[in-house]
Amino acid sequence: MTSVKESPYYKDAIQEINYPFGDYYLFENFVVAEVKEDIVFNWKDHAKQVVEELTNLYDHNGKEVVYISNRVNNYSVVPSDWIHFFRFSYSLKGYAIVTQKKGKSWSNSLLEKMFMRNQMQTFLDLEDAIEWANELGNKPKKYRSVI
Structure with missing residues (x-):
């Protein structure tokens, strides 16, 4: 698995x-997260801090951002903590997980999918996830007709 720093995309990072x-x-339409080895990622100790900072930097509640979890390290996520994310009215345009097909990380991504309310995809390659994020970012907005 490739880290963002080792990819050609790193030069395009805004921050x-x-x-x-x-x-x-941080990129224009997406964020790539690389959580460190053996972390048990939860709302209280990790996600709340990240969400608050990214909300301030992107100047909205995340509705225009795709979050890419690039799982270059082995760590765990507390999937039920996604409830806190939605309770505070944060949202994402999409959520992608980049992981190897075999192992715990792949099965954890399937479990997380049950807690998501928006576009979610699992990828085996960072490049594919970034391409998907850019496609989501460039989709024309659909408006409901009032007539």
């Missing part, structure tokens, strides 16, 4: 934020 539990690479 890099480093936390003790992971590194976040």
Whole structure:
């Protein structure tokens, strides 16, 4: 698995934020997260801080951002903590997980999918996830007709 820093996309990052539990690479329409080895990623200790900072930096509640979890390290996510994310009215345009097909990370991504309310995809390659994120970012907005 390739880290963003080792990819050709790194040069396009607008900003890099480093936390003790992971590194976040901000792009125009998406964020790539790389959580560190053996972290149990949860709302209270990790996600709340990230969401608040990204909300301020992107100047909205996330509705225009695709979040890519690039799982270059082995870590766990508390999937039920997604409830906190939605309780505070945060949203995402899409959520992608980049992982290897075999192993715990793949099965964890399937479990997380049950808790998501928006576009979610699992990829085996960071490049495919970024392409998908850019496609979501460029989709024309659909408006309901009032007539």
